[in-house]
Amino acid sequence: MEDQAFEAIAANLLEAWAELIEDTVDVDVDCDGSVLSVELDDGRIFILNRHRPLKQLWLSSPISGASHYAWDEATQSWLGTREQGRLDTLFSDDLSTAIGEKITLTQPA
Numbered sequence: 001m002e003d004q005a006f007e008a009i010a011a012n013l014l015e016a017w018a019e020l021i022e023d024t025v026d027v028d029v030d031c032d033g034s035v036l037s038v039e040l041d042d043g044r045i046f047i048l049n050r051h052r053p054l055k056q057l058w059l060s061s062p063i064s065g066a067s068h069y070a071w072d073e074a075t076q077s078w079l080g081t082r083e084q085g086r087l088d089t090l091f092s093d094d095l096s097t098a099i100g101e102k103i104t105l106t107q108p109a
Contacts, residue, residue: 001071006055009071010034013057013078014048016108017091025099040098048091057087063094077107 011033018031021038028039035049044062051058057069057078069078069087078087092105 001055001073003052003055006052006071007050010050010057012108014050017048017105020105021095021103024103025095025101027099038095044098046091046095046098056081059087059091061091061094063097064090 014031014033014036018029018036021027022029027041028037030037030039035047037048038046045060046062047060049058050056051068054068055070059067059069061067064084067084067087067090068081069084070081071077072079075086079085080087080090084090088105088107092103095105096102
């Protein structure tokens with residue numbers, strides 16, 4: 001994947017998810033374009049950031065721990081580099097567990 005394509009896909013995802021989470025759940029959301037952080041009322045923090053050298057997204061979750069994702073052209077989704085599955089599924093499940101209500105994050109078009 002070219003650097004520009006990675007930057008565009010990753011930025012689009014981070015911004016879309018920041019907006020969705022902020023509009024759906026009462027949590028503290030911050031997105032600076034390369035890092036998305038979601039802080040819960042109890043102080044737990046989710047961090048999703050771009051790792052430019054490897055062209056990956058890295059998730060730090062208080063529920064499932066740390067995981068890394070690479071863009072998969074065939075499925076048009078971010079897949080775990082260590083068989084964690086899809087980023088949107090894991091982040092949705094972890095965030096839903098943490099906040100006690102269902103939230104669904106999907107790959108923006």
